[in-house]
Amino acid sequence: MAEGGNSRPVDALFRPLRAGRLSLSNRVVMAPMTREHAQNGVMGADNVAYYRRRAEAGVGLIITEGTWIDHAVASDRLAIPRFYGEDALSAWKAVLDEVHQAGGRIFPQLWHVGMIRTPQSVAWNPERSPAGPSGLGFPDINSPRTEQISPPMSRDDIAAVVQAFGQAAEHAYRLGFDGIELHGAHGYLIDQFFWDLTNRRDDEYGGGIRERTRFAVEIIRECRRRTAPDFPIGLRFSQWKSADYEAKLVRSPREFEQFLEPLVAAGVDIFHCSTRRYWDAAFAGSELSLAGWTKKITGKITIAVGAVGLDQVHQTRRVEAVAGYKAQPSSLDRLLEMLERDEFDLAAVGRAMLVDHAWARKVRDGNWAELLSYSTDVREIMY
Ligand SMILES: Cc1cc2nc3c(=O)[nH]c(=O)nc-3n(C[C@H](O)[C@H](O)[C@H](O)COP(=O)(O)O)c2cc1C
Known part of the structure; x- marks a missing residue:
């Protein structure tokens, strides 16, 4: 263990959580991670085993890799699984059944990439131009410089995407998933509406931060309408974007309230507050993390994420690809202390669980020496 070792008991991470229909055996969440192992948008047997292994090792809640909704430009890569079509949905049902048999819980992460359809890699409807609030894309995905690529989405375009999210939520509900997570983070479509750099609209979908939540609000309402009043709906959001780690949707708790209030009113049950370091103070003048502020403002279940363990x-892939890049296991003391204080409810684990399917079991049993390091090389073989 590189950083200080672990001295606290891990009980705070292994307490159950019950809220309405949701019943989790512990607070460990597997973060959504794109694997690109699907064929023509359909997952195979190795994906089923991949998720089952993590459920068997005691992960409380699995949030799946991003899976695209039924819209012509929702994705660009056929190695990413679809969440529509009988072939793709029956593969998802196999994942769901195996995870449930192993005692786990699972939400699909519903995704539309919006303007982040990289022209070089478009294998799905390559003739269609990407969709976004103002048609602004990023010629270099690692830089926050925008360019006009498509016309802004029309009201009909918006309505079609709202419908497609609702339809995916209905599939999840009917198949028996334990809830859904809407991918509203990292600069993809929902986040492109949230972010003032990519949303320059002057109709009811643009303007101040409250108005920029309207697209998400309509999606959440549609997902609720097509599922059930107590079906857990999660929303992942982030300040940071793939194109700009320093980006900010909101700069103060006051603005943050304006962002969160309409989302809560629309029916979000769980906020997944995506940060790169779960412990970072969200705003000047307080030590509270983004997940901490979210819980304080909304009273909803919150998930913290970012460099756990x-x-x-x-x-970015570009940085991680540098030879010798390696992330070593580190102490969980700070996380445990924050969970003990109930600053947030759940902790999502990304790369540590990608490289090590038994992460939850090893942590629960105190087998610190057996935790694995993460590097891009191991990522390629994610077992
Ligand atoms: C290979 C890889 C794929 C990812 N794919 C997604 C994704 O599909 N959806 C998403 O919201 N975040 C995705 N992320 C971000 C993770 O969910 C997580 O927020 C991030 O890795 C930080 O957590 P960590 O420090 O524990 O890895 C991905 C991260 C990695 C490393």
Whole structure:
């Protein structure tokens, strides 16, 4: 263990959580991570085993890799699984059944990439241009410089995407998933509406931070309408974007309230507050983390994420690809202390669980010496 070792009991991480229909055996969440192992948008047997292994090792809640909704430009890569079509949905049902048999819980992460359809890699409807609030895309995905690529989405375009999210939620509900997570983070479509750099609209979908939540609000309402009043709906959001780690949707608790209030009113049950370091103070003048502020403002279940159990933060593929890049296991003391104080409810684990399917079991049993390091090389073989 690189950083200080572990001295606290891990009980806070292994307490159950019950809220309405949701019943989790512990507070460990597997963070959504794209694997690109699907064929023509359909997952195979190795994906089923991949999720089952993590459920068997005692993960409380699995949030799946992003899976695309039924819209012509929701994705660009056929190695990413779809969440529509009988073939893709029956593969998801196999994942769901195995995870449930192993005692786990699972939400699909519903995704539309919006303007982040990289022209070089479009294998799905390559003739269609990407969709976004103002048609602004990023010529270099690692830089926050935008360019006009498509026309802004029309009201009909918006309505079609809202419908497609609702339809995916209905599939999840009917198949028996334990809830859904809407991918509203990291600069993808829902976040492109949240972010003032990519949302320059002057209709009811643009303007101040409250108005920029309207697209998400309509999606959440549609998902609720097509599922059940107590079906858990999660929303992942982030300040940071793939194109700009320093980006900010909100700069003060006051603005943050304006962002969260309409989302809560629309029916979000769980906020997944995506940060690169779960412990970072969200705003000047307080030590409270983004997940901490979210819980304080909304009273909803919150998930913290970002470098849990590793000594290096998540970077772009380009940085991680540098030879010798390695993240070592690190102490969980700070996380445990924050969970003990109920600053947030759940802790999502990304790369540490990608490299090590038995992460939850090892932590529960105190087998610290057996935890694995993460590097891009191991990521390629994610077992
Ligand atoms: C290989 C990889 C794929 C990812 N794919 C997704 C994704 O599909 N959806 C998403 O919301 N975040 C995705 N992320 C971000 C993770 O969910 C997580 O927020 C990030 O890795 C930080 O957590 P960590 O420090 O524990 O790895 C991905 C991260 C990695 C490393």
